[in-house]
Amino acid sequence: MNIILCIDMDAFFASVEQQANPKLRGKPVAVIGSGHRTVVTTRSYEARKFGVKTGMNVYEAKKLCPHIIFVVGDNDKYAHTCRELSEIYTAFTPDVEIYSIDEAFLDVTTTHHLFGGPEAIGLEIKKKVKSKFGINCTVGIATNILLAKLASDISKPDGLRWIKPGDTSSVLENLAVEELWGIGRKLAEKLDLLGIKTCGELGNAPASLLRSKFGITGEALKMMGQGICHRPLIVKESGPKSVGHSMTLPYDIWKEKDIEAYTLKLSEMVGRRARKYRLTGNVICVTLRYKSFETFSRQSKIKQRTGDTHEIYNTAMKIIKGIKLRDSIRLIGVSLSGLAESENPEQLPLIQEYARKRDLLKAMDHINDRFGDFTISWARYMLHRSRPAVISPAWRPQGIRRTTV
Ligand SMILES: [Mg+2]
Known part of the structure; x- marks a missing residue:
């Protein structure tokens, strides 16, 4: 159990x-x-x-x-x-x-036995x-996430509730269906038309009736009414999923050259961190937040994994140029995912151009490691005088925790 x-x-x-x-x-x-x-x-x-x-x-x-x-x-x-x-x-x-x-x-x-039980x-x-x-x-x-969520919802605020298997049916018996996680008002109204108001009634409803009305969801609904749920926890694997930085801008911006400058800075931070941990990725994602707090992300997959600032930047700008901005921007985020360990750095790249680029990035990273961030940077960023200050990795803790410097 x-x-x-x-x-x-x-x-x-x-x-x-x-x-x-x-x-x-x-x-x-x-x-x-x-x-x-x-x-x-x-x-x-x-x-x-x-x-x-x-x-x-x-x-x-x-x-x-x-x-x-x-x-x-x-x-x-x-x-x-x-x-x-x-x-x-x-x-x-x-x-x-x-x-x-x-x-x-x-x-x-x-x-749980190591800590004296679930309670x-x-x-x-x-x-x-x-x-x-x-x-x-x-x-x-509880024994599954549906009932654990319910136990928490009905005990707010500052509560603690354990719905044990023997208590499940008495808890659900007279509970309104919309109290269940995943049953919204619209669905509750449809169930109401079938004479189903409580979880008890939902759990006892004929499967054929629910199936005829809701298709394959019908059976899942019946199970929900009985407190059965097979959805497993989605636990992130260990290791970084992405390398990302986002930045709340000191003022809202909308001009392309401002957006370019901040995107380059973020791309450099992402690239530098990826290189530091010898990671390369092939998915570049841009997150933008409008002045109104509306936030959205767009991503793009590239052919070959990279940890190169300019490739990250160019892809990020392609994404941004494809978006029709409706408002000024208060936050920009850039991340790199689809990660893999990069090739042995001592191994010589076959193409000379790549070797030069790699050496340049390595030299820049070395200088910045030694003398502080952005001691040396790309001219385009240096031309931009106001330097943003607030930096935050993406909120999801599995995001970059393992590679945070
Ligand atoms: Mg809450």
């Missing part, structure tokens, strides 16, 4: 902000984006009492709660906390799925998260 823990931070962004600024503690706080059309992304439990909901605009929120405090969200800060949280989790098991920035699943099937692990994680970050989280424990 598997034992899965779902760890979910309570009001994560708002809690991080309250922790960072004591003046916000105990007060209704809403985290919003930076644009003027922004909406509430997270609200503290104090704000929830006034009926403030995710997705409301600032005027609606203010109407319900006149003394609400708005804080502009800082994704880099949340990403940083997320990475540190994953270090707490991996102390209890290597099988950790970081499901979202504030939720993780831990498979403790083979390790003891849950309590210890809650204690560590509270003492290290000052924020509350809720822990759900």
Whole structure:
């Protein structure tokens, strides 16, 4: 029997902000984006009492709660906390799925006995998260991720709940179907038309009825109603998946030459780090965040793996030029994935041009290692006078952790 823990931070962004600024503690706080059309992304439990909901605009929120405090969200800060949280989790098991920035699943099937059982692990994680970050989280424990997530959802905030196999049917019996992870309002409405309102009813519904209505999903729905779920944890293999850097710009930019300069800087940082660890990759990915906080990524695969700054840069710029930008840019990220160990550096490249390039990069890296970043760089970047400062690897902890300098 598997034992899965779902760890979910309570009001994560708002809690991080309250922790960072004591003046916000105990007060209704809403985290919003930076644009003027922004909406509430997270609200503290104090704000929830006034009926403030995710997705409301600032005027609606203010109407319900006149003394609400708005804080502009800082994704880099949340990403940083997320990475540190994953270090707490991996102390209890290597099988950790970081499901979202504030939720993780831990498979403790083979390790829980080392720590006094699943509940003891849950309590210890809650204690560590509270003492290290000052924020509350809720822990759900069950035999699969569907029920672990449910256990956490129904115990928020600051809760801990273990749904044991013997309790499953009584928990599900009268539970509304939309409480289940994966059943949204639309699907719940369709089930309602079939006279199915609770998980108990869903689990007992004839498979043929569900199949005729929902096709192959019908059977999965019936199983969900019974608390059965076979989705395994998606645990990242060890070793770096990508080498990436992103940068929140000191001001929003839209001119091509500014975008080029920052992209070159990021490409150089990525290339340099890849070379340092003798890695090459063949997928280059660019992430852009608009002023409005809307964030998206586009990637492109190249024929041969590379760790060369210019190849990374040229591909990244090709990607960017293919995007019709709708707004100014507040963050750029460049990453290299599809990684493999590069060839033995002592082995002589067959083509002389490659050898020269390799030697040039090696010399540049050597100088920068010795005298500091960007002592020597590409002319195009040097011409750009304002040098950006904020640097953050991609938030997913498996991203680059192993190659972080
Ligand atoms: Mg949460």
